[in-house]
Structures are given as C-alpha cells and as structure tokens.
Amino acid sequence: xxxxxxxxxxxxxxxxxxxxxxxxxxxxxxxxxxxxxxxxxxxxxxxxxxxxxxxxxxxxxxxxxxxxxxxxxxxxxxxxxxxxxxxxxxxxxxxxxxxxxxxxxxxxxxxxxxxxxxxxxxxxxxxxxxxxxxxxxxxxxxxxxxxxxxxxxxxxxxxxxxxxxxxxx
Ligand SMILES: CC(C)(COP(=O)(O)OP(=O)(O)OC[C@H]1O[C@@H](n2cnc3c(N)ncnc32)[C@H](O)[C@@H]1OP(=O)(O)O)[C@@H](O)C(=O)NCCC(=O)NCCS
Numbered sequence: 001x002x003x004x005x006x007x008x009x010x011x012x013x014x015x016x017x018x019x020x021x022x023x024x025x026x027x028x029x030x031x032x033x034x035x036x037x038x039x040x041x042x043x044x045x046x047x048x049x050x051x052x053x054x055x056x057x058x059x060x061x062x063x064x065x066x067x068x069x070x071x072x073x074x075x076x077x078x079x080x081x082x083x084x085x086x087x088x089x090x091x092x093x094x095x096x097x098x099x100x101x102x103x104x105x106x107x108x109x110x111x112x113x114x115x116x117x118x119x120x121x122x123x124x125x126x127x128x129x130x131x132x133x134x135x136x137x138x139x140x141x142x143x144x145x146x147x148x149x150x151x152x153x154x155x156x157x158x159x160x161x162x163x164x165x166x167x168x169x
Contacts, residue, residue: 022079128153
C-alpha cells in the first residue's frame with residue numbers, strides 16, 4: 001500500500017536519500033530540492049511512503065514564461081528508490097502532484113523528460129505551444145494545461161528557477 005502526502009519537516013533527510021539513490025551517482029537533484037526548499041520555491045512537494053518508509057519524492061517549482069506574466073510550475077525532480085521503481089509509484093506521485101497544482105490555482109506545468117512516460121499524464125510537446133526552453137530540448141520538453149486554453153496566445157521562453165543552474169549545495 002503506497003501513501004502519497006505532502007512533505008513534512010521530518011522528511012528532509014529521507015527525501016535527500018531518495019534522490020541520491022534514484023539519480024546515483026549524481027548528487028545534483030538532491031541538492032536542487034534543498035536549494036528550492038531554502039528559497040521557499042517548493043510550493044508542491046510530495047512524498048510516497050511504503051510501510052512508513054519514504055520511497056519517492058516529487059517537487060514542483062515556479063516557472064516563468066518570458067515575457068508573459070502567468071502562473072505555472074515545473075515538475076522536477078522526481079525520484080523513486082531503485083528497488084521500488086516500475087511499480088506505479090512515480091505515476092502516483094505525478095497524478096497527485098498535478099491534482100494539487102490544479103487545486104492550488106496553477107494554470108500549467110512543464111517537464112523535461114521521457115515523452116513516452118510523461119505523455120500518459122497529458123503532457124505534450126511544448127514547442128507545439130510556441131514555448132521554447134533554455135536546454136535546447138525538443139520532444140523531451142513538454143507542457144500540460146491545467147485549465148483548457150490557459151496557454152492560448154502565450155508564447156516565449158520558459159525559465160526555471162535560478163537554483164536549477166547552481167552547481168551544488
Ligand atoms: C522516472 C521514475 C521517477 C519513474 O518512477 P516509477 O515509480 O518507476 O514509475 P512508474 O512505475 O509509475 O512507471 C514506470 C515507467 O517509468 C518509465 N521511466 C520514465 N523515465 C524513466 C527513467 N529516467 N528511469 C527509469 N524509468 C523511467 C519507465 O520506462 C516505465 O515505463 P513503462 O510503464 O512503459 O514500463 C523512476 O524510474 C526514477 O526515479 N528514475 C531515476 C530518476 C529519474 O530519471 N527521474 C526522472 C527524470 S525526468
């Protein structure tokens with residue numbers, strides 16, 4: 001039985017470990033979570049628990065589309081402990097996260113990742129919406145409207161928080 005709930009202060013060390021193991025050997029994703037949390041730019045942060053143990057985590061952080069002043073979030077990072085992958089936990093984190101984003105009044109979410117995986121949640125190629133990215137990604141850079149028409153007439157460069165460009169922590 002997997003429980004998904006919002007991050008709590010006592011989860012911090014287990015969240016760090018989950019990303020260190022999911023993205024091993026890179027420490028960058030674990031650091032990124034801490035930098036965004038310290039900057040208070042982690043409005044939606046969910047953990048997955050199996051028998052009380054944190055086995056996964058997902059974060060959504062604020063995104064800007066330059067020059068359009070609209071509200072959106074970026075899904076990153078998401079990590080599930082290797083021993084718990086391919087059991088639907090990542091999907092549960094994403095589905096609950098998207099529900100929470102919508103409920104909190106955000107209009108759209110972007111993600112950079114595997115199109116085969118993320119398209120199943122409703123993400124589509126961002127360039128089809130005239131949204132560019134700073135990573136020169138094409139099919140891997142995707143967006144999802146949380147409110148139909150939220151991106152109508154919007155185009156520009158999608159910018160993640162500056163913490164995404166920091167070297168480490
Ligand atoms: C990506 C990840 C969070 C998915 O979590 P999960 O609990 O395994 O996901 P689910 O069981 O719900 O779905 C499994 C699907 O994830 C897909 N997937 C997408 N990206 C993946 C990745 N980078 N590594 C492994 N599997 C990935 C698998 O191919 C699988 O697809 P399938 O159902 O067609 O076989 C997890 O595999 C992980 O932590 N990977 C390492 C960290 C990472 O790459 N994060 C994402 C960066 S965008």
